[in-house]
Every structure is written in structure tokens, then in C-alpha cells.
Amino acid sequence: MTPADEIERLRKLLDRIVVRNPDGSVGIRVTEDALNAAAEYLTPNTEVSSKSKEETSMNDIYRANGYEDREDYLSCLAEDYGIALDTVKVLADLLGPNEDFDGLVSQLEDMWWVEGRW
Numbered sequence: 001m002t003p004a005d006e007i008e009r010l011r012k013l014l015d016r017i018v019v020r021n022p023d024g025s026v027g028i029r030v031t032e033d034a035l036n037a038a039a040e041y042l043t044p045n046t047e048v049s050s051k052s053k054e055e056t057s058m059n060d061i062y063r064a065n066g067y068e069d070r071e072d073y074l075s076c077l078a079e080d081y082g083i084a085l086d087t088v089k090v091l092a093d094l095l096g097p098n099e100d101f102d103g104l105v106s107q108l109e110d111m112w113w114v115e116g117r118w
Contacts (some may be wrong), residue, residue, distance in 0.1 A: 013037050081108045
């Protein structure tokens with residue numbers, strides 16, 4: 001890829017994620033489209049299937065937070081909250097991976113408080 005091609009790719013990314021405010025300042029959109037645009041920009045192989053892209057993107061999130069992958073993350077949550085790994089996995093499957101760092105943690109915290117482990 002030539003430098004000109006790279007600049008064009010970056011310009012397209014910025015068009016999708018940058019918000020220009022009336023006062024002249026700029027901000028960054030945190031929307032699904034903006035995150036997808038950033039992921040597309042950062043993914044060198046554009047021929048990757050969408051499912052593979054999604055899995056890679058999710059694994060990147062776990063690695064960015066210090067875990068090898070989702071399995072490692074769920075194991076750590078089970079250990080941290082003293083809740084059986086099977087229980088954590090069932091909750092995680094019910095909520096889906098998009099809730100791993102929000103809804104799942106909230107549910108585990110609720111379980112932790114209800115069971116009086118504080």
C-alpha cells in the first residue's frame with residue numbers, strides 16, 4: 001500500500017469517527033460504526049470474514065484488559081468473585097460477549113453481595 005493509499009484510508013476513518021462541534025472543536029464518536037471503522041482501519045487483511053473479524057476484535061478487547069482470551073477472562077472472574085466457573089460461563093452465555101465487561105460483572109457483583117461474601 002502506498003503512502004497516498006494509507007492517507008486516504010485514514011481520511012475515510014476520520015470522516016466516520018470525528019465529530020466537528022459548532023465551536024470548532026472536535027470530538028470522537030464512540031458508536032458501533034466508529035468502532036467498526038477503527039477496527040477496519042487497524043486490520044491489515046481486509047479479506048477476513050466478518051465472523052473472524054468479530055472474534056479477533058473481541059479477543060483484542062480481552063488482551064487489552066490483560067487476559068489471553070474470553071475463557072481466561074471468565075476464569076479470572078470466577079476466581080475473583082468466588083463463584084463456580086460453570087455458573088460464570090452460563091451467565092456469560094446468557095448475556096453474550098458484549099456484556100462481559102458490564103452486565104456480567106454487575107450480575108456477579110450482585111451474586112457476591114447476596115451470598116454475603118463482602
